[in-house]
Amino acid sequence: MAALDKRTHDRKFVRTFFTTPTAEKGVDDSAKKLRSAIGLRGMQAPDVWVPDNEDATAPNMRDEGAENIAEVVAEDGADFPGEIHPRVVWHRDSPETRYKGFQHMLHIADPENGAVENIDGFVIPEVGDIDDWKKADEFMTIVENEHGLEEGSLAMSVIIESGSAELAMEKLRDEMGKPSNNLQRLFLLVDGEVDYTKDMRAITPTGGLPEWKELRHNTSRAASAAGLISVDGPYDDIRDVDGYHDRITANNAMGMLGIWSLTPGQVVEANQSPLPPAAGYWIIDADGREVELESQDGVEVYSGDRIDLEAEDGGYELEVGGDELFFETEEDLVAELLDLLDYVPSMDDIVDSMEEFEAAKEAGKGAIAMTQSATVRIDGVEVDIAQDRMWDEATYQALMTPVALFQDVYENRPDQHDDLAELYSEDVVERAMSVGN
Numbered sequence: 001m002a003a004l005d006k007r008t009h010d011r012k013f014v015r016t017f018f019t020t021p022t023a024e025k026g027v028d029d030s031a032k033k034l035r036s037a038i039g040l041r042g043m044q045a046p047d048v049w050v051p052d053n054e055d056a057t058a059p060n061m062r063d064e065g066a067e068n069i070a071e072v073v074a075e076d077g078a079d080f081p082g083e084i085h086p087r088v089v090w091h092r093d094s095p096e097t098r099y100k101g102f103q104h105m106l107h108i109a110d111p112e113n114g115a116v117e118n119i120d121g122f123v124i125p126e127v128g129d130i131d132d133w134k135k136a137d138e139f140m141t142i143v144e145n146e147h148g149l150e151e152g153s154l155a156m157s158v159i160i161e162s163g164s165a166e167l168a169m170e171k172l173r174d175e176m177g178k179p180s181n182n183l184q185r186l187f188l189l190v191d192g193e194v195d196y197t198k199d200m201r202a203i204t205p206t207g208g209l210p211e212w213k214e215l216r217h218n219t220s221r222a223a224s225a226a227g228l229i230s231v232d233g234p235y236d237d238i239r240d241v242d243g244y245h246d247r248i249t250a251n252n253a254m255g256m257l258g259i260w261s262l263t264p265g266q267v268v269e270a271n272q273s274p275l276p277p278a279a280g281y282w283i284i285d286a287d288g289r290e291v292e293l294e295s296q297d298g299v300e301v302y303s304g305d306r307i308d309l310e311a312e313d314g315g316y317e318l319e320v321g322g323d324e325l326f327f328e329t330e331e332d333l334v335a336e337l338l339d340l341l342d343y344v345p346s347m348d349d350i351v352d353s354m355e356e357f358e359a360a361k362e363a364g365k366g367a368i369a370m371t372q373s374a375t376v377r378i379d380g381v382e383v384d385i386a387q388d389r390m391w392d393e394a395t396y397q398a399l400m401t402p403v404a405l406f407q408d409v410y411e412n413r414p415d416q417h418d419d420l421a422e423l424y425s426e427d428v429v430e431r432a433m434s435v436g437n
Contacts, residue, residue: 009155009187009229011047011083012408014258016270017190017231018046019087021056022065030061031068038076041415043271044264048188051086053104054125062089066104070113077118081415085121085157085187090136092128092164102139109143109154116147121155121187126195130168130175133158137182157188160219161195169222176226189223190260191215191233220256231258238263248273257405271416275409276402278423280346282374287321293376301377307340309378316381334385341385343372347406348428350399354435357391367392400436407433 020037023030034051051073053065069086077084086108088101101124109116124136137156144151160166169189176183193212202210216232223230232251235244244266248259257274261267282293286306293300308319315328318336327333345353353370360368373386389395409416410433421429 011229011412013274013405014047014188014229014231015274015405015409016046016082016261016267017048017050017188017258018261018264018267019050019052019056019234022051022053022068022086023057023061025058025061030064031072034068034072035076038072038080040264040267041081043268043416043419045081045413045415046261046267046271047082047258047409047413049080049082049084050123051084054087054089062100062104066107070108070110070115073108073118074114077115080118081413083120084118085123085155086119087123087125087159090124091126092132092162097126098135098139102143105140105143106146109147109149111147111149116149119154121157121185123157123159123188123190125159125192126161127158127168128162128164130171132164133168133183134175134181137185140185141182152182152185154185155187156183156185157190158186159190159192159195160215161192162199163196166196166215166218169218169226172222172226172228186226186228188229188231188258189219190231191219193233196233216251216256217254220251220254224255229258230256232256232260234260234262235266236262238266241265241269244269245273272423274402274405275423276347276350276406277344278346280349281344282376283342283344285340285342296377299375299377299382307378309381309383311381330383334383337376337383337385338387341376341387343374343387347402347424347432350403351428351431351435353391354396354399354403355431357396358435361393403432403435407436 018037020033022034024033029035037049051069053062053069057065073084088104089097090101091097105122107113109119122140127133127136136158140154140156141151144154158165160169172183172186175181176186191212193209193215196212196215197209204210220230222228232247235247237243248270251257251259252274259270261270281295282300283290284293284302284307286304289306291302291304293302306321310317315326316330316333318325318327318333320340325336327336356370357368368391369388370391371386371388373384376383376385410420410429424432
């Protein structure tokens, strides 16, 4: 059996999964949107581009869509900076639909059409139980043999849009690598919350989608266990940049570092959000709301109205929301503020700390304390705070994840080098590429 818990594809991380219609009726060039998308570069270009010959394309245009994919990818695919994974039609309950998807894969992957050398794999939607995943794998194996391609050379990504597909993820560790299948070709596990909601017959008062936190967690867990990459589904309120960012942040906390993108603007946000910030900053819990402090001449300032602080004879009075607290000493006040404050480290901060720990480890120390200090101002009252964090090997490895993400991006996306150097500086980029190696 193939080794699990090990990434077997070139990309260790995927931040962005960007779909594009493959054919539109009533326009001079039905492949116009494909030609536009394949020309994206830098932060506007996704890690994985998905010419979408399923939901994004009308059923009566999908045959032409498959032709457009082959034509456009043959012409310009070699210069596209990300991976290319067309989505074809499939359905667990429809042999006719599965056969149509098979025909489209045969056409797109035909070497005579000139596209397959730039195609990294296919995305299979609407999968069901594990036997259905094996059907898709078998069709892809037939495509490879039909065209003289190496078995397993085309990656397979699946969209989790049903309860049966969610349960199938539990079986991947037992099934991948068996001699009777090529499921080790699996690459991405992508959540499709819209169809999943339909399949689950879920109802919400507003008609909106549930958050499906359990599905996202289960997908992330299955990807981790099987050496795959998890991707969240589309966020269709394309003007809600803050909501999209919050969704990405919540996903990142559960190990789901990729998300569907519907516009180049969402691609930019999703490409940048998982990376450490260029500048560190302090945040404070202001009665349940996370607020970023503003740096002013070396002082971190809170200027909201949810927290009040007053210095009085004999102590300090701190009010958070409706709770009033009195502290006789600055030491007691600092202890309370530290419970409310957190520091978000920059890339430079993370690299500094990792370099310091590496030097300490080289000197024979297994753990060291790192101190982060600041002067905080609330209602004109300034307080000096300092927090210590114990670093050991586990801490180091945990914080290696965002650095490893950065390294993977830098190695695989040369078109983003200038953007990253502008964001962090050449020095920080060079040090970030060296740490951990």
